[in-house]
Amino acid sequence: MAFFEGSKMTAGYGDGPDIISSCTINVDKGEIVAILGPNGAGKSTAMKTMLGLLNLKSGSVLINGEDITNLSPQDRVKKGISFVPQSKNVFAELTVKENLEVGAFLRTDKLDKILNDIYDLFPILEEKQSQIVGELSGGQRQQVALGRALMIKPSVLMLDEPTAGVSPIVMDELFEHIIKVKKTNVAIIMVEQNAKQALSISDRGYVLVTGQNKFEGSGNELLNDPEVRRSFLGA
Amino acid sequence: MMQHKNIIAAYSIMILLIIAVGVLQSWTIALTILNYCLISAVMTIGANIQWGYAGLINFGIMGYTALGGLAAVLVNVPPVKEAWKAGGSGMVVSLILIISGVYIIRTVLRKFENSKKRNYIVAAIIIIGFVIVRYISGPAIENIEAIDPAKTGFLGGLGLPIIFSWIVGGLFAAGIAFIVGKIALGLRADYLAIATLLIAEIIVSIIKHEDWLARGVKNVIGLKRPVPYEVDLQGSTWFIDLVEKFHSKKLDVITSLTERQDVLNQLVIDASSVYVKLCLAGLFLTVVIILLILTQKALYSPWGRKMRAIRDNEVAANAMGKNVVKEHLLIFILGSAIVGIAGAMMVTNDGLFTPGSYRPMRYTFVIWVMVIVGGTGNNFGAILGGFVVWFLWVEAAPIALFFINFFTAHLEETNAVKQHLIQSAAYFRFLLVGIGLLIIMRYRPKGLIPEKINIK
């Protein structure tokens, strides 16, 4: 039994068609799981469903053995599930520090310690703490997004394309940050376009096609699977 | 088919209501209401073209109505010769200066790249032009306004039949709408609403305060009607004969000759005002029908389909890019022109132009309530909305009075609350219209008669 699992999820937007059907994704603490697949495959949708932004038609979502299928997104956040959306994942008009503070909105204790932890993880954020996030570079913004999500000390972190639109150097840096987070015993699910790099830092991976699990396996297995290589890794 | 039945039913009820007013209150009141309903219908057709066909919010209905009214004055009033002599040349020179100023600015904007320097040049031209125009027009205006200020004090108009102003009003409105559209149509929907609201306020304040143009808040009265006058009718034998024939049964019963004459006189007076209103109603109805035919044709033409496609589908709209802006401008001008026609019709109906009465509540927001209540995108709905809301707007006070009396029947006449409510009966129209709008938006968001075709 994995720590966080969405099993056999079927869901769609409103009354529209099912975008994902019978899709299963799970992750354990201290593990990075990558979700790969072509554009429009339902990767983001699967994540949103696990967070409760979409209603399940069938299937269930469990954390630590507890069924949270019927909880609202806010209540799931309280259970320690943090989400970094694909776009608009920071408060662009707030300062870096305010972004982090809002991330910790649900916490009632003093924020000094957790703020320091985040600053240790992302030193640049401490330097820029009173700058408006909208003025930062792409890579710095993604760090703010990560930092904001980590402020509740989540046990599960879901990242939707955390490296979208940044240069390769920044991408490597961000991946390093993500590995550091993993080492603090957080379960990480990550949607990625850069499949090779993602798999190289992931423990396991899923390949979704039209909302269904197509392949799954350890990072290396997928990297070396000829069919996966042919259709998704472009080699 | 269902829809046809609904439309017929709704219109029948509306006509019955107006007839009921005729029987219960008086035919003059009923026809006054009918005429305003028809004028409102023209306005709603205009607003509906913009909102229903293209999703443009024009909260400047008031401004275009006032422009139509201004046209009525400028077309119908005979020219004031002394005023022209006193300051006409100054005004003409100023006008030429303004036009050439605009032309120069346009050239500057075209010729030079967008830069700080260019903006400064434009600003300088505007300021210098403003000073020069004021220097020339100032004395001219003073002279014009000094000519018999109690009666004229303005340049007057062309002295043509007022019916021409319906076209001129449309053209005025179209011209201003072109400028406003160029300025504001790129804005987001709610900004457009605010911008048009404020621009209309500017238009009205110019009409109100430029006395040399149309006497401003001193009003212009005695505009010539396109239909006979009551006094003339009361003096013409054919009309008296007609009334006599019409009421022969009633008159035959009366034996005393003098009494019969008195009754006949009264009947003729009543009938003359009914006759005049009927003539106006005929003219207004003609306009409504012509506009309805044209707008329906447009709606079902390829152009109309394209417009709705743009309205309902932003992707398609964006794909068309520049075209959309052009189409929107066209539709904005057309709709505003129709409102301008309505404005001229309204002044024709009233026979007077009172710029002080142009207020956004009555001339913008009530019209919008009509469009939304009636059914956006559907001309039959919009016209019905014009009828229903105008009817409620007028009859709200009597209805409110009835209910106040009903619910306070157990209270004494001297009861303060009762007296206060009775005095306030007139304000219940705001309540009725407001709640009507809220209920329709909530429970029938597409209006009484919804749009038929839905293009994906």
Place this chain on the structure above:
Amino acid sequence: MDFINAIVLLLNYTVIPALTYGSQLALGAIFVTLVYGILRFANFATGDMMSFGTMVAVLITFYFQSLGISFGFLPTALLTIPPAVLAMIFYMLFIDKFVFSYYRVKKSPPVQLAMVSVGVMFVTQAIIRIIIGPFDRRFFDGEKFILKANEFKEMTGLNEGLTIKSTQAITIFVTVLVVSIMFWFLNRTKTGTSMRAYSDNEDLALLSGIDPKKVVLITWIIAGILATIGGVLYGLDKSYRPFVYFNNMLPIFAAAIVGGIGNPFGAFLGGYVIAFAEILVTYAYKKFFAYLLPEFMEPDSLMQLLSTDYKFAVSFSILVIVLLFRPSGIFKGKTL
């Protein structure tokens, strides 16, 4: 000497009135901008909501006056602000619950909410006219002047007098106080930050556990405070007449947009931009130049750019220019 006279003249006829009027507009503009930024619609009932709060204050003032309660040299109406604010908030929450919330939950487009606010405008106007009527009401009492023209002349020996009406001083003082508290709240408290976050990025705010219901509630509370105080200050300074309040919505909108809608600090400054523009453009500078220029150069015209009839038109033209060249407003800066 003439130079000082000229300055005093300008202070007396333009700067002080503009600061006062600007403060009144600023409060309204922040109200508009908050509702726009957080509830995400242009509230066409703005003027009438301000009118509602003021009406309550006027009625309570009349009641207090009939009881003989007064506030010393200050206007009694200041005492009535707290209950009037409460009534205003109650009314706004009532309207929100039965009208606006439905569309918010449905995520209707802003245009639809704006149209709904037109309905609210009609209803509010009806309620006000039915309760208090459409007439002009003066409810100012207490000391009228802080500084009278002739006192000032005696004090300084200048030709020009400087008048400071107590309503002007009260308006500016109260505005600065209210606005400072509000900015402190928005920028320095956790709830305030969460409201700004909600305004900036609603989805992410929800993901961070911010309770939208609470944000909406607090927005209406602040809106109620601003609307009532802005309305009462305006009414004290001029007079209370429902129709004028409806019309005031227009320069208030202009101020909010000029300041960059959604940006409270911009709206605050926008109020003064509009007020100064209106007053400076329509002021007759003849006397001012008479002081400054040598006698032979004295102007004989009024030296007035536009007649005061065009007061509103000035602010609207500014708005149009801003919309044309900088649709995001003059003061982009930090948005709510």
